[in-house]
Amino acid sequence: MLGTGGGGDPRIGLLQALQAIEESGPTELVDLDDLPDDALIMPCGMIGAPTVHIEKIENGSEGAVLRAELERQTGRKVAALMPAEIGGSNGLLPVSWAGRIGLPVVDADGMGRAFPEVPQVTMHLAGISPSPGVMTDERGNVLVFRAISGAWMERLERCAAVEFGGAGAATEYPMTVRQARGATVRGSYTLAIRIGDALAAAAGDPVAAVVAETGAFPLVGGKVTDVERRTTKGFVRGSVVIEGLGDDAGRLIRLEIQNENLVALEQGAVLASVPDLISVLDTETADAIPTERVRYGQRVTVIAMACDPVWRTAAGLGMAGPRAFGYDFDYVPVEELAGARA
């Protein structure tokens, strides 16, 4: 739901988390306020194309390898793992990795959603260095990156992900708990659990339950009538067309994609855009459909949610607003766009 189509298929991450919990016991969820100030937090997840990640699965030890190398590089002990992004499989992978090495995960993340590029994290906005970054793959290759900028970290990690076959495990922006308190989106897991609880308790209409719990704005209900998707240079790019059904009959909505859903357009007008969250839900079950799984004929409801306020600052929009993705329009908050339509 929070992955906005990206972060990798959560089903993959869920199966891995369930297996890890079965083998190693539950993973502890901790708040940053419960950790010592100078403990080291390791943000982590997969980098690459979600289409590849469906069939190129982790070997389970990536978290241990990343942690060992990060400790080696920094000379400090990692106290807890954190998802770089709460969305998709990447929100769940740290749960399995942390469980397998006996560390907790912190109830926070670096986005409050999923974004395609490495420096599109709140840690970057807070001025934390992306270096040292570490990557590994299921074969056991290990790379360490001391990049001169977030943009170079993105370039270098992306090309390694492509060379690994399209995806790899990564950590960047290591930080202390003290730094993390002001440089992350807090309560990400709590929010995800709350949405899950609302869904589990939903009686007839799960999509309505999600909307009620999250304050999301429904954009359209309809049928996927066209999908254009290509896996290129370590990203999934493309677009999806949804034809309205029922109350929305006659409407045509176009979503544009770079791993995540970036913008929702109707006859050239913007319904919602990055950094706000745009999610495609199965109309019957409210299961979020990742961009790599969207296909012709699916009955879907598209919803949009307000992003974390940090993304609405000048720095946040500079890093992850419409113009950062090459669009020639200014960001308007989803609630204003919805209000104008209503």
Place this chain on the structure above:
Amino acid sequence: MLGTGGGGDPRIGLLQALQAIEESGPTELVDLDDLPDDALIMPCGMIGAPTVHIEKIENGSEGAVLRAELERQTGRKVAALMPAEIGGSNGLLPVSWAGRIGLPVVDADGMGRAFPEVPQVTMHLAGISPSPGVMTDERGNVLVFRAISGAWMERLERCAAVEFGGAGAATEYPMTVRQARGATVRGSYTLAIRIGDALAAAAGDPVAAVVAETGAFPLVGGKVTDVERRTTKGFVRGSVVIEGLGDDAGRLIRLEIQNENLVALEQGAVLASVPDLISVLDTETADAIPTERVRYGQRVTVIAMACDPVWRTAAGLGMAGPRAFGYDFDYVPVEELAGARA
């Protein structure tokens, strides 16, 4: 001469070495036998496409950056630099890098020539691990590689070189002096200096002086009539056609290139092939012409020289023989091919 067309334009490396010597004084040349057994040797050079290297120049501090990171990764002090390959600019870069950081270079290299790919070094044949490898660029990005094999080191370093813009500075196969004594081609600088001395002393015919000094086999004297060259995926690939002149009138020789000259063919017959050395010399000056500088109309003499015996072993041919470069024929030593023609 020893670069067989590759290793980067020696003019670039020479200018850098002269400047470094002017600024920091002469670089000491030492024999492996004069260093303590457990001192650390840092093989180094540029990786990437020589065409790019012509105009993407080092900033001069690459050697210092590589050394600092290698010491950090290994916890040992580097005692001397060594060219991964004696050929081309890569034979000279360690001279300037070592001079700038006050270390000697050892009179040895990892090939006795130049080869295009990372694991095509004598250290690899001797079973030395390529890890940790380190790369840096003129901007100051630093990458550390712990690859599971030489082939993966090649893949990962190559993609970083491409991302850096087509070339980057690198070290792999760190080793002790004890290991290096049995895992390198000894006396590489001495040989290069000897060839240089012979050229300097040559009276009328510098090409003849080179042939006399090295025991090389002249393959053809003529004019470059066709050059096909493309810079792709971090390599220069292509072919060169030379039309015979004078005694060689009527002959057509084709060279095939991957950074270095790989094979010399005449009407489908092999005149010389990797791992033997094939060099294109200016017929008047005997200046070696690197593959990225060969052009239509040049008057050239192509010579071939026997490679170091280690490349003629089964392991050596497996790594750098014709079949390793995708050719469907077995290696025949250049002296046998020349004898059969004579």
